Amino acid sequence: MQTSLILANVGKHIDLQADEAAFFASLLKEKQVKRKQLLLRENEICLHSAFVNTGCLRGYTVDKNGYEHILQFAPAGWWIADMYSMLTRQPGELFIDALEDTEVLLLHVDDRDLLMREIPKFERFFRIILENSLVSFRQRLLENLGLPALERYLLFCKRYPMLIDHLPQKQIAAYIGVTPEFLSKMRAEMRAKNRR
Amino acid sequence: MQTSLILANVGKHIDLQADEAAFFASLLKEKQVKRKQLLLRENEICLHSAFVNTGCLRGYTVDKNGYEHILQFAPAGWWIADMYSMLTRQPGELFIDALEDTEVLLLHVDDRDLLMREIPKFERFFRIILENSLVSFRQRLLENLGLPALERYLLFCKRYPMLIDHLPQKQIAAYIGVTPEFLSKMRAEMRAKNRR
Numbered sequence: 380m381q382t383s384l385i386l387a388n389v390g391k392h393i394d395l396q397a398d399e400a401a402f403f404a405s406l407l408k409e410k411q412v413k414r415k416q417l418l419l420r421e422n423e424i425c426l427h428s429a430f431v432n433t434g435c436l437r438g439y440t441v442d443k444n445g446y447e448h449i450l451q452f453a454p455a456g457w458w459i460a461d462m463y464s465m466l467t468r469q470p471g472e473l474f475i476d477a478l479e480d481t482e483v484l485l486l487h488v489d490d491r492d493l494l495m496r497e498i499p500k501f502e503r504f505f506r507i508i509l510e511n512s513l514v515s516f517r518q519r520l521l522e523n524l525g526l527p528a529l530e531r532y533l534l535f536c537k538r539y540p541m542l543i544d545h546l547p548q549k550q551i552a553a554y555i556g557v558t559p560e561f562l563s564k565m566r567a568e569m570r571a572k573n574r575r
Numbered sequence: 576m577q578t579s580l581i582l583a584n585v586g587k588h589i590d591l592q593a594d595e596a597a598f599f600a601s602l603l604k605e606k607q608v609k610r611k612q613l614l615l616r617e618n619e620i621c622l623h624s625a626f627v628n629t630g631c632l633r634g635y636t637v638d639k640n641g642y643e644h645i646l647q648f649a650p651a652g653w654w655i656a657d658m659y660s661m662l663t664r665q666p667g668e669l670f671i672d673a674l675e676d677t678e679v680l681l682l683h684v685d686d687r688d689l690l691m692r693e694i695p696k697f698e699r700f701f702r703i704i705l706e707n708s709l710v711s712f713r714q715r716l717l718e719n720l721g722l723p724a725l726e727r728y729l730l731f732c733k734r735y736p737m738l739i740d741h742l743p744q745k746q747i748a749a750y751i752g753v754t755p756e757f758l759s760k761m762r763a764e765m766r767a768k769n770r771r
Contacts, residue, residue: 440717440720440721442721442722446721448717448720448721450713450716450717450720462706462709462710462713463710463713463714466706466707466710472717495699499695499696499698499699500695500698502695502696502698502699502702503691503695503698505702506698506701506702506705509702509705509706509709510658510662510705511662512709513658513705513708513709513712514658514659514662516709516712516713516716517646517658517659517712518659519716520646520712520715520716520719521636521644521646521668523716523719523720524636524644524646524719524752525636525638525642525644526638556720
């Protein structure tokens with residue numbers, strides 16, 4: 380099991396002794412998720428936080444009219460979960476699927492609690508990554524409330540530089556909340572402007 | 576200084592000894608914010624988390640066209656801050672003002688760090704309130720992406736039951752992202768429906 384990326388992720392915020400790192404790693408389960416395969420579906424209880432080792436996951440909801448709304452992408456090095464469902468132990472509304480063949484490390488919610496009890500500095504680690512998530516959700520909410528589509532696209536490029544040329548245009552359009560045709564028009568206008 | 580509400584808030588998630596509670600309280604500063612007075616303005620660095628003792632605060636941004644977008648209300652018992660600005664120590668974009676005469680307890684970001692160093696179980700406290708905030712921002716983002724105005728209004732009523740008959744209609748309309756006229760129309764339709 381590849382744990383170097385997740386240990387580096389944790390190591391950015393807290394220092395682990397070798398035995399603590401080994402205990403943490405012992406709680407993780409590796410899982411392969413094929414392209415387009417679902418890791419979580421609506422109405423399931425989300426029992427795991429997933430850390431992406433390689434590939435890319437996508438969290439989204441589907442509204443009553445069958446329209447997808449993308450909440451988050453999770454490329455390598457990112458965490459994803461239906462936090463609402465995990466905290467309340469209620470069925471959630473999030474789907475999580477893979478945009479390409481993806482390898483994840485799963486941490487069960489009970490093991491996450493155990494980890495924080497056994498090694499309290501993990502409280503600090505999760506507190507810090509939650510702060511970062513909160514800031515990024517908050518920014519996205521403000522963008523959706525107040526910014527025109529072109530600026531939302533530019534912010535997407537800044538937030539996910541590794542994904543711009545990598546994701547299907549359809550996915551990016553769904554994330555910023557425009558049609559693929561409108562995104563394509565915006566991109567053409569930006570290219571024309573850059574050439575001037 | 577009134578600390579019973581904030582100690583009850585903390586006590587929901589962690590158990591404090593008397594000396595720990597006293598140390599925590601010693602870091603807080605009481606402040607009165609008059610109705611319509613600003614506690615934080617755009618381009619300031621947010622150095623404090625504010626806990627509302629009495630009254631109600633409002634966090635919002637103002638876009639290029641002068642239009643206000645309300646991010647959050649904070650009635651008594653809630654925390655509010657520009658988390659982005661506080662974490663990065665960069666100027667933020669949030670305004671925080673008072674919708675009525677309000678009393679807050681302020682915790683300086685350096686004292687928040689000190690508190691977590693001195694009493695590590697506060698890591699747990701902030702981790703848990705961050706999880707709750709994250710869930711509520713996430714829900715709101717999904718609502719804005721996928722729900723029609725009427726359902727956004729019903730969810731507002733569920734989330735902030737204490738504010739429905741308390742806030743100016745204009746503020747509620749700005750929060751759910753409709754004009755005051757449209758909100759008033761929706762409410763009239765709901766009343767007509769309830770009478771049938």
